[in-house]
Amino acid sequence: MAKETALSQGAADACFVIVSHPMGMISPIEIRKKAENLFSEMLKAATEWKPIAKLPPMTPPYPAERFKFKGTAENIQKLFFEKGWSLGLPVIPPTPEAVAKMLKGTSHRPDEVVWIVPPRMGVLTVELVAVHAVMAGCKPEYMPVILATIEAMSEPKYNWRGATTTTGTIGPMVLINGPIVKEVGIAFGTGAAAGGYHPNVSIGYTINLIGDIIGGSKSPEVDKSTFGSPADIIAWVFGENEDANPWESYAIEHGFKPTDNVVTVKNVYPTIDMADHSSSTPEAHMKWWRYVVSPLGRPSCDNPGEYFFILAPEQAYMLAKAGWKKEDFRKTLWRDARAPLSAWSTGTGMCGMAPVPKEFLPVTLDTLIPITRKPEDIEVVVAGGPGKHSQFFTPGHGRAVSKLIDKWK
Amino acid sequence: MKCRGLVKNFLVWAILTGLFAMPTVSFAKEEIKEWELVNPEGTVKIDPIKINVHPSTLQGKTVMLRWNAKHNGDQFLNRVAELLSEQVKDIKIVKAWEVIPETNIISQSPERSKEFAKKIAAFKPDLVIGSQAD
Numbered sequence: 001m002a003k004e005t006a007l008s009q010g011a012a013d014a015c016f017v018i019v020s021h022p023m024g025m026i027s028p029i030e031i032r033k034k035a036e037n038l039f040s041e042m043l044k045a046a047t048e049w050k051p052i053a054k055l056p057p058m059t060p061p062y063p064a065e066r067f068k069f070k071g072t073a074e075n076i077q078k079l080f081f082e083k084g085w086s087l088g089l090p091v092i093p094p095t096p097e098a099v100a101k102m103l104k105g106t107s108h109r110p111d112e113v114v115w116i117v118p119p120r121m122g123v124l125t126v127e128l129v130a131v132h133a134v135m136a137g138c139k140p141e142y143m144p145v146i147l148a149t150i151e152a153m154s155e156p157k158y159n160w161r162g163a164t165t166t167t168g169t170i171g172p173m174v175l176i177n178g179p180i181v182k183e184v185g186i187a188f189g190t191g192a193a194a195g196g197y198h199p200n201v202s203i204g205y206t207i208n209l210i211g212d213i214i215g216g217s218k219s220p221e222v223d224k225s226t227f228g229s230p231a232d233i234i235a236w237v238f239g240e241n242e243d244a245n246p247w248e249s250y251a252i253e254h255g256f257k258p259t260d261n262v263v264t265v266k267n268v269y270p271t272i273d274m275a276d277h278s279s280s281t282p283e284a285h286m287k288w289w290r291y292v293v294s295p296l297g298r299p300s301c302d303n304p305g306e307y308f309f310i311l312a313p314e315q316a317y318m319l320a321k322a323g324w325k326k327e328d329f330r331k332t333l334w335r336d337a338r339a340p341l342s343a344w345s346t347g348t349g350m351c352g353m354a355p356v357p358k359e360f361l362p363v364t365l366d367t368l369i370p371i372t373r374k375p376e377d378i379e380v381v382v383a384g385g386p387g388k389h390s391q392f393f394t395p396g397h398g399r400a401v402s403k404l405i406d407k408w409k
Numbered sequence: 410m411k412c413r414g415l416v417k418n419f420l421v422w423a424i425l426t427g428l429f430a431m432p433t434v435s436f437a438k439e440e441i442k443e444w445e446l447v448n449p450e451g452t453v454k455i456d457p458i459k460i461n462v463h464p465s466t467l468q469g470k471t472v473m474l475r476w477n478a479k480h481n482g483d484q485f486l487n488r489v490a491e492l493l494s495e496q497v498k499d500i501k502i503v504k505a506w507e508v509i510p511e512t513n514i515i516s517q518s519p520e521r522s523k524e525f526a527k528k529i530a531a532f533k534p535d536l537v538i539g540s541q542a543d
Contacts, residue, residue: 024480035488
């Protein structure tokens with residue numbers, strides 16, 4: 001992964017001395033021994049290393065290469081898997097005819113470059129987006145949603161590179177708002193993030209195909225996710241349940257119009273379920289949340305991203321009926337879901353893997369640290385169907401980014 | 410006797426019919442055909458950078474040690490610093506996490522990495538040893 005990162009930054013070769021895992025969570029004696037064992041290699045590398053590798057050749061990105069293949073449809077699956085062009089699930093063979101049909105889903109030219117995808121720095125054209133959309137089984141009418149998602153992910157503040165090369169179990173979350181949810185058939189009610197909904201699943205598959213093939217973030221060479229998750233194959237794609245939302249939608253809250261079609265992306269860890277079946281007052285309900293949500297899961301000290309709370313409509317309804325707004329939910333949670341600094345720190349001033357942020361200072365080991373740096377970083381979305389299971393995503397790298405979809409029609 | 414003969418004839422007929430019928434009831438093979446496909450990989454765009462030449466000796470040189478705040482990285486580099494000081498004459502060791510503590514964190518982006526690199530370069534080290542990754 002380090003070599004790929006160096007290459008992506010223009011260093012065809014870089015000087016490494018590899019220290020085997022583990023580094024963390026071992027004793028000072030063991031770590032010092034590792035340094036002693038590798039010291040002569042380090043000294044040699046420091047004074048004798050010379051770069052020898054060359055950068056790969058650069059060729060025009062459009063049109064994408066065509067090639068001939070003789071075999072069965074099953075042979076194609078084997079070929080694509082062996083070349084790293086599938087994630088283990090079947091793909092639809094991307095014939096030029098299928099790609100041309102997919103390109104009818106957008107008015108944008110096929111040679112338009114929409115992203116240079118890290119860490120491989122693959123050049124992603126509209127044509128290649130269509131190729132991956134074909135492979136994932138998408139319909140042409142999904143192309144604007146896919147292209148807007150890519151546009152959002154390409155923003156530096158989203159931090160795609162960090163999320164796809166980390167040891168953390170991070171995947172993309174793609175939230176859709178606006179009339180397009182129903183127009184295209186994106187699931188937003190029961191099983192919104194489950195299987196059986198063609199747009200959600202095929203769009204989610206397209207995103208990860210692009211990330212792995214164009215961006216090169218394949219496991220285990222570059223994507224170092226310790227365990228991984230199904231979101232590495234099919235991204236979390238769902239619509240907000242705007243019909244059942246007793247408050248304003250995520251998109252409207254963030255400055256968009258009700259008629260706008262909006263996609264919001266965020267790097268997230270897998271959800272944690274909160275199953276309060278019995279509280280009939282906000283105060284009782286928030287007690288559940290207080291103990292389910294812990295800042296040790298994702299310390300606000302080293303991760304300044306947003307938490308996304310996906311409230312089940314029935315739980316949102318209970319809160320709204322009692323007169324609560326989203327603001328009440330976030331302020332109460334920010335106040336109560338805390339842990340003492342002593343839970344992380346041994347008095348060194350570190351919280352997680354970073355110093356305590358200045359906005360929390362001054363602190364002692366007894367200071368209660370909140371889940372986010374400010375209450376505004378607790379985002380509230382309503383999605384799902386009947387039932388008493390809300391979810392929350394803790395933040396992976398970067399911040400949420402929202403983009404309008406219609407410009408890609 | 411006559412029954413036995415009929416049964417025998419029936420069995421022979423059944424076996425012969427089965428042998429001739431086998432190809433028509435076997436599973437149809439998938440068709441091999443010529444495909445034209447689009448390569449999903451695309452090309453890359455990388456702007457090359459110039460890598461500085463490593464010094465031929467560390468004697469009298471300045472070596473900066475950079476830690477990214479991951480557990481034990483500092484312990485590892487502290488031991489490297491001790492060994493360098495013992496074995497290399499007139500070496501000067503600078504620990505980035507002490508002199509520019511704001512860089513003692515995972516950068517999280519190429520832009521922030523460049524920012525950290527500039528701060529490190531301001532000390533004009535002859536070599537930087539970074540404890541990166543996990």
